[in-house]
Amino acid sequence: MLSHYASITLRTLARHRLYAAINLFGLAVGLAAALLILVYVRHETSYERHFPDLDRIFRIGEDSADPARQGPVRFTFVSQPMADLIRSQKDSLGVEAVTRVEPGRPALTRGDNPLYQDVAYVDPDFLRIFRFRFVAGDPETALATPDSLVLSETAARKFFGDEDPLGRTLTSSRGTAFRVTAVIAEPEGPSAVWFEALMSTAAPGFGAPLWINSNGPVYVLTKLGVTAADLRQRLEAVVIPLIPQDVRDDSNGIRLTPEPMADTHLHSGRWDSLTEPPASAGTVYAMAGIALLLLGMAAINYTNLATARASLRTREVGLRKTVGAKRRQLILQFLGESVIVAAGGLVLALVLTEILAPGFADLVGIRLYVSPWSDLPLMAGAVLLTLGVGIAGGAYPAFFLSGIRPAAVLRAGKGGVGSAGRLRAFLVVVQFSAAVALAAATLVVLQQTLHAASADLGFDKENRVVLRGIGHPDVRPRLDALRAELLRIPGVQAASASWMVPGGQGNQSRDINRPGAPEADRVNAEIYRAEHDFLSVLGVRMVAGRGFDPARAEDEMRFAEGAEGTRTFSTILNATAVRQLGFPSPEAAIGQLVTTSDDTPVPTQLRVIGWWKISGPATPATRCVPCTSSMATCSTATISCC
Numbered sequence: 001m002l003s004h005y006a007s008i009t010l011r012t013l014a015r016h017r018l019y020a021a022i023n024l025f026g027l028a029v030g031l032a033a034a035l036l037i038l039v040y041v042r043h044e045t046s047y048e049r050h051f052p053d054l055d056r057i058f059r060i061g062e063d064s065a066d067p068a069r070q071g072p073v074r075f076t077f078v079s080q081p082m083a084d085l086i087r088s089q090k091d092s093l094g095v096e097a098v099t100r101v102e103p104g105r106p107a108l109t110r111g112d113n114p115l116y117q118d119v120a121y122v123d124p125d126f127l128r129i130f131r132f133r134f135v136a137g138d139p140e141t142a143l144a145t146p147d148s149l150v151l152s153e154t155a156a157r158k159f160f161g162d163e164d165p166l167g168r169t170l171t172s173s174r175g176t177a178f179r180v181t182a183v184i185a186e187p188e189g190p191s192a193v194w195f196e197a198l199m200s201t202a203a204p205g206f207g208a209p210l211w212i213n214s215n216g217p218v219y220v221l222t223k224l225g226v227t228a229a230d231l232r233q234r235l236e237a238v239v240i241p242l243i244p245q246d247v248r249d250d251s252n253g254i255r256l257t258p259e260p261m262a263d264t265h266l267h268s269g270r271w272d273s274l275t276e277p278p279a280s281a282g283t284v285y286a287m288a289g290i291a292l293l294l295l296g297m298a299a300i301n302y303t304n305l306a307t308a309r310a311s312l313r314t315r316e317v318g319l320r321k322t323v324g325a326k327r328r329q330l331i332l333q334f335l336g337e338s339v340i341v342a343a344g345g346l347v348l349a350l351v352l353t354e355i356l357a358p359g360f361a362d363l364v365g366i367r368l369y370v371s372p373w374s375d376l377p378l379m380a381g382a383v384l385l386t387l388g389v390g391i392a393g394g395a396y397p398a399f400f401l402s403g404i405r406p407a408a409v410l411r412a413g414k415g416g417v418g419s420a421g422r423l424r425a426f427l428v429v430v431q432f433s434a435a436v437a438l439a440a441a442t443l444v445v446l447q448q449t450l451h452a453a454s455a456d457l458g459f460d461k462e463n464r465v466v467l468r469g470i471g472h473p474d475v476r477p478r479l480d481a482l483r484a485e486l487l488r489i490p491g492v493q494a495a496s497a498s499w500m501v502p503g504g505q506g507n508q509s510r511d512i513n514r515p516g517a518p519e520a521d522r523v524n525a526e527i528y529r530a531e532h533d534f535l536s537v538l539g540v541r542m543v544a545g546r547g548f549d550p551a552r553a554e555d556e557m558r559f560a561e562g563a564e565g566t567r568t569f570s571t572i573l574n575a576t577a578v579r580q581l582g583f584p585s586p587e588a589a590i591g592q593l594v595t596t597s598d599d600t601p602v603p604t605q606l607r608v609i610g611w612w613k614i615s616g617p618a619t620p621a622t623r624c625v626p627c628t629s630s631m632a633t634c635s636t637a638t639i640s641c642c
Contacts, residue, residue, distance in 0.1 A: 008333060008337075010340075012337060013337070013340075013341070019305065020341065022305065023302055023305050023341050023345070024341060024344050024345050024348065025345075025348070026298065026301050026302065026305075026345075027298050027301075027302050027341070027342060027345030027349075027389065028344075028345040028346075028348035028349040028352060029298070029349075029352070030294050030295060030297060030298025030299075030301070030349075031295070031298060031345055031346060031349035031382070031385075031386065032348075032349040032350075032352035032353050032356070033291075033294050034291040034292070034294045034295045034298075034385075035291075035349060035350070035353045035372060035378070035382060036353055036356060036357065036360045037287050037288070037290060037291035037294070038288070038291050038378060038381070039353070039357060039360070039361075039368070039372055039375075039378070040284075040287060040360075040364055040366060041284055041287055041288045041291070042375065042377070042378055043190055043366045043367075043368075043369075044190075044265070044266060044279065044284045044366075045266070045284065046189045046190055046369075047189070047190050047191060047192065047262075047264070047265035047266070048189075048190075048191055048192070048193075048261050048262055048264070048265070049189055049262065050187055050188040050189040050191070051130055051131065051191075051261070052131050053131075053221065054261055054262055055260070055262075056096075056221055056222045056223075056224070056226075057129060057130075057219060057220070057221055057222075057260075057261035058219065058220050058222060058228065058231060058258040058259060058260060058261060059076070059217050059218070059219050059258070059259045059261060059264050059268075060078060060082065060086065060217070060218040060219070060220060060235070060256055060257070060258055060259075061074060061075075061076070061078070061256070061257040061258070061259055061268070061270055062075065062077075062078035062079065062082065062214070062254060062255075062256060062257075063254070063255040063256075063257060064253065064254055064255075074269060074270045074271070075214065075270055075271050076217045076268070076270045076271065076278075077214040077215060077216055077217060078100075078214055078216075078217060078218050078256075079209075079210075079211045079212075079213070079214050079247070080100065080102075080209030080210055080211070080213045080214070080215060081209040081210070081211055082100070082218050082239075082256075083098050083099065083100035083123060083209075083218045084209065085239055085242055085243070086098050086218065086220060086235075086239060087123075089238050089239060089242070090220075092234065092238050093220075093222075093231065093234045093235065093238060093239070094222055094223045094225075094226035094230065094231065094234065095220045095221065095222055095223070095226075095231075096128075096221045096222065096223055097125035097128045097129050097220065097221040098123065098125055098218065098219070098220050098221075099122050099123040099124075099125045099126040099129055099218070099219055100121075100122070100123060100201065100216055100217070100218045100219075101120050101121075101122050101126065101193060101216045101217055101218075101219065102120065102121040102122075102201070102215040102216035103118070103119070103120050103195065103215075103216060104119050104120070104121065105117065105118060105119065105468075106119055106172050106173045106174075107172070107173040107468070108159070108170040108171070108172060108173075108178075108197065109170060109171045109172075109173075110159050110160075110168075110170055110171075113159075114173070115158065115159070116468065117155060117195075117196045117197045118195045118196045118197070119195055119196065119197045119198070119199055120193070120195040120197075120198055120199070120216075121198075121199050121200070121201045121203065121206060121216075122143065122198055122199070122200070122201060123143075123200075123201055124143040124144060124200065125221075126143065126193075126198065126219075127139045127142055127143060127150075127198075128221065129219055129220075129221045130191075130193055130219075132184040132185065132187065133184065133185040134182055134183070134184055134185070135153055135183040135184060135185050136164075136165070136166050136182060136183040137150070137166060137181050137182025137183060138182065139182070141181065142181045142182035142198075143181070143198065143200045144181075145179075145181075145200070145202075146200055146202040146203050146204055147176070147177065147178050147179050147200075147203070147204070148178070148179065148181045148199070148200050149170060149178035149179060149180050149181060149197060149198070149199055150180075150181060150182045150183070150184060150197065150198035150199075151165060151180055151182075151183050151184075151196070151197050152183070152184055152185075152186065152194075152195075152196050152197065153183055153184070153185055153186060154186065154196065155196040155197055156180070156183045165180045165183060166180055166181070166182075166183070167179065167180065168180050174204075174205050176203065176204045176205060178199065178203070187369075188369060189369050190265075190366070190367065190369065192264065192265060193219070211243075211244065211247045212510075212597070219261070220258070228258050228259075228260060231258040232256070232257060232258055235256040235258065236255070236256070239256060240254060240255075240256065249519075265279050266279050266280070266281040266284060267281055290438070293434055293437075293438065294438075295385060295389070296434065297431055297434050297435065298389065299388075299389045299392055299393060300427045300428075300430060300431045301431065302338075302341075302342070302389060302393040303392060303393045303396065303427060304427050304428065304431075330398070331398045331399060333398075334394050334397050334398035335390070335391060335394045335395070335398050336394075337394060338390045338391070338393045338394025338395075338397075338398075339387065339390035339391065339394065340390075341390070341393075342386045342387070342389050342390030342393065343386060343390070345386070346382060346383070346386040349382075350372065350373060350382070353372045354371065354372060354373060357371075357372055457502070459502060459535075459538035459539055459540050460538060460539030461502075464537070464538065466501055470482070470497055479497060483495045483496075483497075494533060494536065494537045495537065496530060496531045496532075496533045496534040496536075496537040497530065497531050497534075498528060498529060498530030498531065498534050499528060499529040499530065500528045500529075501528075502528075502538070510524075510596055510597045511523065511524055511596070511597040512577075512581070512594050512595065512596050512597075512606075513581070513594070513595050514581055514582060514583075514592070514593070514594060514595070515593050515594075515595055515605065517581075517582065521581075521582060523577070523580045523581060532547075532548040532549070532550045532555065532556075533548075535547055535548075535572070535612075540612055541612060542572075542610050542611075542612050543575075543586065543610075543611055543612050544586060544587055544590060544610060544611055545572070545590045545608070545609050545610025545611060546609055546610050547572070547609075547610060548570060548572075548609075552570070554568060554569055554570050554607065555569070555570045555609075556569075557569045557600075557604075559600065559601045559602065564602060565602065565603075566602065566603040566604065566605060567600075567602055567603070567604050567605075568593070568604075568605050568606070568607055569604065569605075569606055569607070570606070570607055570609045571594060571606035571607065571608055571609065572608070572609060572610045572611065572612065573586075573589060573594075573608055573610075573611045574611055574612050575611060575612075577611075578611055581594065586611045589608045589611060590608050590609065590610065590611070591607065591608060591609075592607070592608050593605050593606065593607055593608075594606045594607075594608060
């Protein structure tokens with residue numbers, strides 16, 4: 001019987017090739033678009049899910065008050081000594097392991113081949129909390145020594161090819177030799193704690209932890225039975241009182257909030273820095289809604305074609321009922337035809353998804369950890385959705401046509417399918433409305449993208465090239481010679497050095513305020529350090545005042561050996577900084593003093609010498625502070641306030 005139904009279905013589709021092709025490809029394109037979006041949704045909702053003991057891993061968030069914002073400042077990064085403080089009290093807290101994770105991108109070199117790597121400086125407990133699969137080495141000793149270096153499989157192949165990397169050395173940009181102690185496999189899913197290499201926080205030149213520095217998050221592994229609420233109460237009672245009073249005062253009070261690792265990607269709401277917003281669960285849910293809308297449009301289109309074609313088969317149904325066909329048999333036949341076409345659309349959609357998935361992943365900035373074909377939950381969902389579309393598309397023709405009276409159809413030559421026209425009209429209206437909504441949303445996104453691409457950034461990004469690695473011990477003393485050689489290259493008009501560039505990695509936040517102003521008025525700010533001509537190299541347009549002049553002593557942040565007393569240096573603010581600091585106007589700010597919490601050898605205050613303004617939507621509060629030109633990465637600084 002089933003083979004008979006299948007044979008009839010295939011003959012019917014072969015006889016109506018255009019109808020079959022339109023239905024097949026229309027459904028396939030809709031399914032493929034929805035599947036690609038669901039690949040993204042699956043990626044965003046899979047963060048950290050591959051780790052064992054996930055329910056016992058927490059990220060410690062540090063909240064502090066900021067009068068310039070509505071509510072507390074909630075960042076991912078916490079003060080450097082916090083991990084050591086928590087570790088010292090782990091028995092009281094119910095914690096088994098603690099690690100801080102400070103990301104960086106140093107150049108690692110083997111021979112004459114320096115390569116920049118995404119590196120994390122971590123405590124030895126990192127590999128106890130996050131149990132990656134080890135390809136080589138021992139997780140118990142992989143980070144036991146200051147010169148330890150753990151590489152990913154990809155990084156190991158990059159440096160050593162097919163050679164055994166264990167025991168071999170790589171040299172950092174600081175000239176320090178690191179010994180490869182282990183190789184770990186790529187994770188099975190997306191993770192915020194996956195890096196190409198791991199180094200110990202005890203590594204040479206890493207420096208002692210300072211309360212003023214917040215360079216990365218802190219993670220803990222709790223003992224069995226310790227909940228987030230338990231950990232929060234114990235942190236408040238045990239750890240907060242041990243934080244130095246001046247640190248608590250500077251932050252207007254500190255609150256430590258443990259966040260379940262599974263929630264840190266989409267539901268945390270914490271910023272990695274002043275300029276890096278968190279991932280949005282709302283965006284993921286909206287994308288899932290768009291996928292369902294596309295599926296609905298594909299299903300409606302499929303149903304419309306099926307009902308439109310139904311009127312052509314009334315005489316066939318009448319004849320088959322006359323010769324003894326049961327209504328149940330007709331229903332099964334029509335539903336079977338619909339499901340077979342839908343299944344063909346699914347196969348074609350999966351082929352399209354497999355072909356387009358790598359390009360789509362690059363477009364949205366995700367990594368494909370498994371093929372859509374091998375993702376069982378995604379495949380199961382696709383099969384169920386296709387079955388539902390097939391049944392929905394064939395339900396009306398099946399139940400309506402199977403109920404017509406043979407005598408009326410054969411006598412009049414038609415079967416009265418007026419209600420099908422009303423159904424199609426309703427479905428067309430729904431489909432058109434959904435298409436208009438998607439088109440409008442696409443236009444809005446397009447306008448926002450074009451605006452972001454054409455907005456005035458406040459500096460000129462064209463024809464600017466960034467050279468990294470000037471902090472290398474072999475380069476730093478030769479900075480002036482390097483600059484001179486660069487300027488000798490035809491077409492090079494200017495060159496400068498800096499810690500960071502706009503839009504680049506890294507940040508350093510400090511508090512700034514007006515002298516005598518209430519402590520509540522201070523502004524948390526991000527610092528870029530660079531040389532005197534950094535702003536001119538970027539083509540920053542000054543609105544009022546002046547830029548830095550290397551001939552002026554106050555424009556050079558230089559501290560003599562054994563210097564005492566408060567020192568005053570020049571600074572440049574942008575319009576947002578002027579407003580947040582409470583100056584009546586940008587012009588009124590010129591010549592005024594600003595205090596800073598920067599970690600300078602002696603107390604430092606800054607005199608405003610100029611200001612600049614970004615005409616686009618993003619206006620980071622900015623200041624520039626000169627440092628000694630002999631420091632390869634420090635001569636001026638730019639601050640961006642939240």
